[in-house]
Amino acid sequence: MNEQPSHGATVVYLPGIAGHPANSPALDALGDAGWDVVVPRIPGLDGRSGFQPPDDYLGWLTVVWDSLDAAVDTLPCPVIGASLGGMLAADLAVLRPEAVTASVLLAPFGIFDEAEPGLDIYALPAAERMSHLFAKGVPDPFVERFAELGPDDGPVARYLSDVAAASLLWPLGDRGQAGRIHRIGCPTLVLWGELDELLPVAMSAAWAEHGLPVEVVAGAGHLLEWDEPDGVAGRLVEFLADFHDGA
Amino acid sequence: MKLLWFHLMPYPELPQDFNRKHRSVWVDVDPGLFDPEVVAAAYERYIDQLVHAEQCGFDGICVNEHHGNGYGLMPSPNVIASILATRTSRAAITVLGNSIALYDPPVRVAEEMAMVDLLSHGRLISGFPVGTSMDTCYAYSVNPGILRRKYHEGVDLVLKAWTATEPFAFNGRFTQMRYVNALPRPLQRPHPPIWIPGGGSVETWDYCSTRDYVYAALSYYGHLMAKETVGGYWRRVEENGKDPNPYRLAFLQFIGVADTDQEAHKLYKEPAEYFFNRSLHVYPGYADPPGYVTEASARARYKSQVRAVVRAKQAKHDLTWDEMVEKGYVVVGSPDTVRETLEDVARTFNCGHLLTMLQFGNMSDELTRHNSKLFGEKVAPGLRGLFADAEDHWWPANAVPV
Numbered sequence: 001m002n003e004q005p006s007h008g009a010t011v012v013y014l015p016g017i018a019g020h021p022a023n024s025p026a027l028d029a030l031g032d033a034g035w036d037v038v039v040p041r042i043p044g045l046d047g048r049s050g051f052q053p054p055d056d057y058l059g060w061l062t063v064v065w066d067s068l069d070a071a072v073d074t075l076p077c078p079v080i081g082a083s084l085g086g087m088l089a090a091d092l093a094v095l096r097p098e099a100v101t102a103s104v105l106l107a108p109f110g111i112f113d114e115a116e117p118g119l120d121i122y123a124l125p126a127a128e129r130m131s132h133l134f135a136k137g138v139p140d141p142f143v144e145r146f147a148e149l150g151p152d153d154g155p156v157a158r159y160l161s162d163v164a165a166a167s168l169l170w171p172l173g174d175r176g177q178a179g180r181i182h183r184i185g186c187p188t189l190v191l192w193g194e195l196d197e198l199l200p201v202a203m204s205a206a207w208a209e210h211g212l213p214v215e216v217v218a219g220a221g222h223l224l225e226w227d228e229p230d231g232v233a234g235r236l237v238e239f240l241a242d243f244h245d246g247a
Numbered sequence: 248m249k250l251l252w253f254h255l256m257p258y259p260e261l262p263q264d265f266n267r268k269h270r271s272v273w274v275d276v277d278p279g280l281f282d283p284e285v286v287a288a289a290y291e292r293y294i295d296q297l298v299h300a301e302q303c304g305f306d307g308i309c310v311n312e313h314h315g316n317g318y319g320l321m322p323s324p325n326v327i328a329s330i331l332a333t334r335t336s337r338a339a340i341t342v343l344g345n346s347i348a349l350y351d352p353p354v355r356v357a358e359e360m361a362m363v364d365l366l367s368h369g370r371l372i373s374g375f376p377v378g379t380s381m382d383t384c385y386a387y388s389v390n391p392g393i394l395r396r397k398y399h400e401g402v403d404l405v406l407k408a409w410t411a412t413e414p415f416a417f418n419g420r421f422t423q424m425r426y427v428n429a430l431p432r433p434l435q436r437p438h439p440p441i442w443i444p445g446g447g448s449v450e451t452w453d454y455c456s457t458r459d460y461v462y463a464a465l466s467y468y469g470h471l472m473a474k475e476t477v478g479g480y481w482r483r484v485e486e487n488g489k490d491p492n493p494y495r496l497a498f499l500q501f502i503g504v505a506d507t508d509q510e511a512h513k514l515y516k517e518p519a520e521y522f523f524n525r526s527l528h529v530y531p532g533y534a535d536p537p538g539y540v541t542e543a544s545a546r547a548r549y550k551s552q553v554r555a556v557v558r559a560k561q562a563k564h565d566l567t568w569d570e571m572v573e574k575g576y577v578v579v580g581s582p583d584t585v586r587e588t589l590e591d592v593a594r595t596f597n598c599g600h601l602l603t604m605l606q607f608g609n610m611s612d613e614l615t616r617h618n619s620k621l622f623g624e625k626v627a628p629g630l631r632g633l634f635a636d637a638e639d640h641w642w643p644a645n646a647v648p649v
Contacts, residue, residue, distance in 0.1 A: 049542060053392035055420050123274075123385065124532045155549045162537035167392025170384070170536075 010074040011035045011240060014064075016083025016106070016223050017121070017169070017198075018133055019045040019161045021145035026225040029233030035240070040064075040071035042085075044164025047146055047157030053167035057175045060168055064088050065096070075099045078243045080236065082106040082225060083198075084168050090177055093184045102187045102243045104236060107199050107222055109169055110177030111206040119197040122166055126159075135195040135221030142226075173199075181210045188212050189239045191232060193220035248593055248633040249648055251307035251341055252300035252619065253499060253602045256293045256327075257318040259609040260285055261525050271530035272317040273381045286320060290327075292612050297331055299616055300605075301338040303623030306648040307372065308335065309602060311444070312344025313379075314386035318526035325359045332367035339646035340367045343444050343463060346378030347401030348394050349387045352422050356401070357408040357429040364433035369645035371435065374463065375402050376444040377451070381529065384536040391538035395450070397421040409438040440641040442497060447476040448544045452483035459489070461600065461641045463497035467527065470500055470592045471575035477596045493599035494639040500592070501604040503579040504621040511579045514614060516568045519577050521608030523566050582625035589630060599634045600641075 013020075013027060020039050027037045043063055044051040054060045069075075076099050081089025086108025093100045121129050130138050146157040190212050192204040201216055208214045215235070220227040258281055262268070269277060297308045310327045313319030321327055324344040331340050340363060345356045364371035377383070377398050384391045400419045404427070407415065414428035433439055442461040445451035455462040462480050466473050477498065484495060501522075503515030540548065571577050578588045593601060605622060606615040631649065642648070 053390075053538065055393055055396070122536050123530075126535050126537075128532075152546070152550055156542065156546050159537060159545045159549075160542060163392060166537040167390055170390040170392065170538075171388040 009035055009243075010072065010077045011037055012068065012072055012077060012079045013037055013039050014042070014079065014081040014085030014088050015039060015045065016085050016133075017109075017165045018130065018142055018223065019047070019145070019165070022141035024139075024141075024226055025229035026233040026236070029229065030236060030240075033233075033237040038072050040067045042067055042164075044167075045161050047161040049156075049160065051160060051164060053164060057168070061088070061091060061095070065092070068092075076101045078102040078104070078240050080104040080106065081108060083222060084109050084165060084173070086110070087168075087173070087175060087177060090181055090184065091175075093186055093188065094180050097183075097185050100186050102240060103184065103189075104239060105188065105190045105207070105212075106224055106232070107192050107196050107204075108177075108190070108207070109173035109199065110175055110181075111203065112172040112174035113203050113206060116200045116202045118200050118203065121198055122170070126162070129162075132197045133222045134227055135193065135219060136227045139226050178206060178210070181207065181212065184210075184212070187239075187242070189235075190214040191224060191235065192216050193222055193224035193227065194218050195220060196222045196224070198222045248493070248598070248630055249306040249600045249639065249642065250304075250627050250630065251309050251339070251497075251600060251602050252297065252303075252305040253309040253311075253343075253604050254293055254297055254606060255311065255313075255318055255604070256289065256320040257522070257526055257608060258286065258320060259289055261317060261521075263525075265525045266528040269528070271528065271533065272526055273313075273529045274315050274385045274533050275530075276315065276317045280317070289320065293606070294327065294330055294334070296606055296612065296615050296619070297327075298334050300619055300623075301335045303619045304627055304649045305338060305603070305619075305623065307339035307341045307646065309341040309343055311342075311374075312346060312376070312382070314382045316381070316386075318522065325363060328363045328371075329366055332363050332370070335367075335370075337647045338370065339372050339643045340370050341372040341374065341442070343374035343376060343442065343465070345374070346376050346383055346398070347405065348389055348398040349378065349383060350401070352424055353401035353404050354408050354424070354427055354429050357405040358431075360405075360439065361409065361429065361431050361433040364435055364439050365431055367645075369434040370643045371433065371439040372442055372641075372643055373439045374442045374444055375405075376465075380536050380539045381533045384539055385533050391536040393421065394539065395541070399454075406438060409433055435644045440643060442641065447479065448540060449479070449483065449547065450541055450544065452480045453487065455480075456484040456487040456489050456495070459495075459640075461495060461497055463499070463600075463602065465499050465602075467499070467501070467523075467576070469575035469577065470498070470588075470596070473498060473596070477598070481597065491597060492640070493593075493597045493634045493637050494641055496596065496598045497600035497602055498592070498596055498598045499602040499604060500589070501577040501607055502585060502589075502618070502622065503577055503605075504582055504585050504618055504626060506581060506621075508580040508584055511581065511584075512568070512572070515577060515579050515610075518608035518610035518614070519571050520566075520568060523571055523576060523608075526608055582621060585622070586626045586629040589626070590633065593630065593633050599637060599639060601630070
């Protein structure tokens with residue numbers, strides 16, 4: 001991260017259900033627009049050995065916020081959260097409003113609709129899961145993630161990353177956000193992939209009901225910033241322009 | 248050695264084309280397939296078969312726990328165990344549920360097991376499986392990331408509830424109670440023997456050996472496939488400084504006995520095919536929730552390409568009868584054939600508790616009783632003398648072996 005010349009404006013990106021394998025084209029575009037994109041290392045999602053999921057969601061929030069505070073010394077700033085990172089970003093905006101100047105939630109978990117249950121990604125054979133996160137094929141960084149660890153350790157790291165994500169989301173990915181997102185006070189934008197298999201786009205209505213503006217990204221799946229990097233990045237840059245100075 | 252009679256209580260009338268038209272026998276199996284009248288009759292028949300097993304001379308009778316499952320109709324084994332407690336008088340009542348992490352608070356398990364122990368006058372063996380991923384993570388939606396910690400905490404709570412001499416407070420990570428005072432306490436003191444069913448995780452081997460619980464290797468795939476698991480268990484027993492008492496181990500085996508080898512193959516082919524190709528048709532997506540196995544077990548699994556190949560074959564559910572026999576899924580034949588094989592298995596495995604599966608699939612009541620009777624009369628006598636010098640520290644106080 002932070003490969004682009006700094007313009008003094010930081011944006012935090014909390015990655016999604018499959019972790020953060022590499023800088024994405026969408027984040028690169030943010031960098032080109034002058035943002036220093038910080039991706040905190042979220043324990044567990046990085047696949048490192050020895051991680052034990054917290055006992056509950058409050059424990060998870062503590063882990064994530066400790067990691068965030070260690071990575072970012074320029075809070076408050078805008079926060080982008082994708083998938084499970086969107087759920088965490090929403091709670092950051094609710095519970096630590098002094099830390100967030102604006103938030104963008106990309107197909108966030110956190111609210112489950114019994115009428116639109118979506119695909120249970122963890123009820124698929126492990127080898128089949130990744131392909132359902134994208135509408136346009138699995139990007140190479142996800143295919144190659146952990147390959148450098150070799151044939152023995154690589155699959156274990158991938159498994160451990162899944163363990164962390166699953167423990168945050170099991171069984172429905174609903175951590176009660178419907179009861180508190182009305183407290184989000186910062187400017188917020190919700191983007192949703194039209195072809196999201198995990199969280200069908202109809203589920204976005206639950207976020208809109210709480211006054212959050214929702215926009216649908218055509219042709220994109222769950223990890224929409226990877227499926228439609230140009231479109232998503234363009235909208236991010238536009239939305240975040242007002243917060244470029246970090247104020 | 249001790250011989251126990253194990254029942255899964257399968258639904259006996261899954262359609263012939265079940266594995267082609269349905270995704271799974273577990274978790275999301277079509278409830279419309281299950282005729283309540285058929286289930287009611289099956290319960291009555293199956294309970295009678297367990298009672299009959301005691302009459303055939305088995306030392307123990309076993310029930311287990313599954314949820315949303317077409318081959319195991321005992322979501323609460325405690326209900327069946329309570330019936331068996333009063334309909335039998337000698338055999339150990341072996342309950343190889345309860346998956347403690349499923350129950351809040353786990354004190355309910357302590358209470359019900361104590362009731363069964365009292366109803367049976369001290370014949371209970373209390374089994375505490377972690378539970379399969381299908382039962383725990385999917386059918387009961389327990390978060391796999393906390394499942395084992397919640398389970399271990401639950402076992403500790405149950406043990407304390409059984410043995411505490413006064414009410415106590417329990418401040419666990421998953422269960423918090425101001426007052427724990429499980430009444431009644433079990434008849435057996437300090438508590439009933441504890442057996443832990445397992446499928447081969449290193450952690451379970453260590454858990455059993457360090458705590459002196461029986462490890463019950465409960466694969467459906469027979470003695471040849473279980474060699475790796477049993478060997479791994481005994482290595483951990485030794486490394487943990489424990490003695491190799493054969494009664495530390497229980498092992499499950501499907502068995503079919505007839506007067507001749509030829510007749511046995513004729514009799515047991517259909518129920519075995521029903522079980523392995525129809526009842527065991529489980530959607531692979533339910534087998535691997537992230538977090539269900541620990542990092543150490545995941546590491547071992549990814550290095551074991553052999554086991555991966557085996558799993559792939561199992562998942563096909565197109566096994567032939569010859570394959571089932573050749574691979575040891577079913578030990579089948581005349582009394583002499585079966586006894587020779589099981590004696591060899593018992594000696595090789597150093598296994599003092601054999602869990603015999605003499606009813607499987609859609610096996611008729613008549614054939615089940617025939618199988619049990621022949622085993623009791625002509626196979627069991629040749630096995631009982633094994634490990635006569637070893638002391639079984641894991642047998643209920645008032646269960647009387649033959």
